[in-house]
Amino acid sequence: MKINIDISVIIPAFNAADSIGVLVHTLLGETTLSTEIIVVDDGSSDETWTVLSAITDERLILIRQENQGVYAARNTALAIHRGEWVVFLDADDRIAADFLQERLRTAREAQADVALFNARHTDSAGHLRHPVHRRQPYGQTLTGQQWIRHCVSRREWPHYLWLQIIRSAYIREHNLRFQEGKSHKDILWTIQLAAADGRFYFSDRQDYLWVNNPASITHRPDYYDIRAFSYIDVIADILALSTQTQYRAVRRALVRHALVESRHFLGLYRRRVNDRQAVRARFRARIAFRHLVPGVSNLSDAFFLLKLVRNIYLPGVRNTPAAVSQERR
Known part of the structure; x- marks a missing residue:
């Protein structure tokens, strides 16, 4: 029945x-x-x-x-x-x-x-x-x-x-x-x-x-790195979805959304993350800078991308206490 x-x-x-x-x-x-x-x-x-x-x-x-x-x-x-x-x-x-x-x-x-x-x-x-x-x-x-x-x-x-x-x-x-x-x-x-x-x-x-x-667990200091890694996976997956044929009509919108989530990630990275070197390496390994560029729609997005480059993509970024303090300002 x-x-x-x-x-x-x-x-x-x-x-x-x-x-x-x-x-x-x-x-x-x-x-x-x-x-x-x-x-x-x-x-x-x-x-x-x-x-x-x-x-x-x-x-x-x-x-x-x-x-x-x-x-x-x-x-x-x-x-x-x-x-x-x-x-x-x-x-x-x-x-x-x-x-x-x-x-x-x-x-x-x-x-x-x-x-x-x-x-x-x-x-x-x-x-x-x-x-x-x-x-x-x-x-x-x-x-x-x-x-x-x-x-x-x-x-x-x-x-x-x-x-x-x-x-x-x-x-x-x-x-x-x-x-x-x-x-x-x-x-x-x-x-x-x-x-x-x-x-x-x-x-x-x-x-x-x-x-x-x-x-809650999301506010625990030992959980911030986990959240950062999860953001990276989500951003990479949004970009992957944007390349699929069935999502062609919203491809640009999905890339723009990936850029928005990258903003959230960077705020967490600059203020909360502990193992910044590992998080930065994962971001670079999973998300190519060129894939985010089509999401830029205004000057604010362009300035954010420059900030992302400075914090994540530039090789040899120092992780000294002075550099960390400067990045978090």
């Missing part, structure tokens, strides 16, 4: 004992639609599994695996999900009480393959701050490739997975899965999601609270 499930909610959890229970109970509180909530405990060493195991509800599916990272955890859940739609959440964030119901209604009414929503920044005390994005085509429907060009021209790329509700058939049709790694792979997922050129709808509904958690 086929089970009809409206939405599969996929949540990777790593040492999330303090927050995962609240999120799961909020989701289970929505009873007007059929859901499955797949939580993948990705090798937690705290009481995450104990908290989850104490929740008795047939809609909750628990998977426990050795630590492989959030993207591998999402792939694990994608392989078994049964819902018509998919929503990705993070274990430590907060959602509105009617989060799933309203997202499903909006996506169906728009006849979308992917619907994107908005969110608000908040701190751990619950103080609301500014919206996550402001320049999206709210209330409109675009093809995915039109959206890529829109985002690049406005320099706003909302790649966060928890903004999205995606038709499962669209994921399967285009054989979409996450590139496994430590960080920033949601950028690549969203590009491939859009490059497949489905029907995208945009809502300014701010139904998700993005908690700024200074204690």
Whole structure:
């Protein structure tokens, strides 16, 4: 007998004992639609599994695996999900009480393959701050490739997975899965999601609270180098996508986007990275300067490229304390 499930909610959890229970109970509180909530405990060493195991509800599916990272955890859940739609959440964030119901209604009414929503920044005390994005085509429907060009021209790329509700058939049709790694792979997922050129709808509904958690792994000093290496891989993969025939219509936009991500990388490199020599060597090995040049569209881009050359590409750049101090200014 086929089970009809409206939405599969996929949540990777790593040492999330303090927050995962609240999120799961909020989701289970929505009873007007059929859901499955797949939580993948990705090798937690705290009481995450104990908290989850104490929740008795047939809609909750628990998977426990050795630590492989959030993207591998999402792939694990994608392989078994049964819902018509998919929503990705993070274990430590907060959602509105009617989060799933309203997202499903909006996506169906728009006849979308992917619907994107908005969110608000908040701190751990619950103080609301500014919206996550402001320049999206709210209330409109675009093809995915039109959206890529829109985002690049406005320099706003909302790649966060928890903004999205995606038709499962669209994921399967285009054989979409996450590139496994430590960080920033949601950028690549969203590009491939859009490059497949489905029907995208945009809502300014701010139904998700993005908690700024200074204690998260992404803010740990020993994680900055990992983030830098991940940025390099993402930039190289965006450039590789831009050379593929099926993405010819957005080739220039993809290269421009790679240049934007290079800006983010350089900011991290100049201010946070510890092993600058290894990071610089990896960037030069994976990303040829000439491949970034077509992404230049204004003087700001040109000046940035000069800065990238000075910091990354020029041979014999000293890594003395004085040079590091000068670069970080």
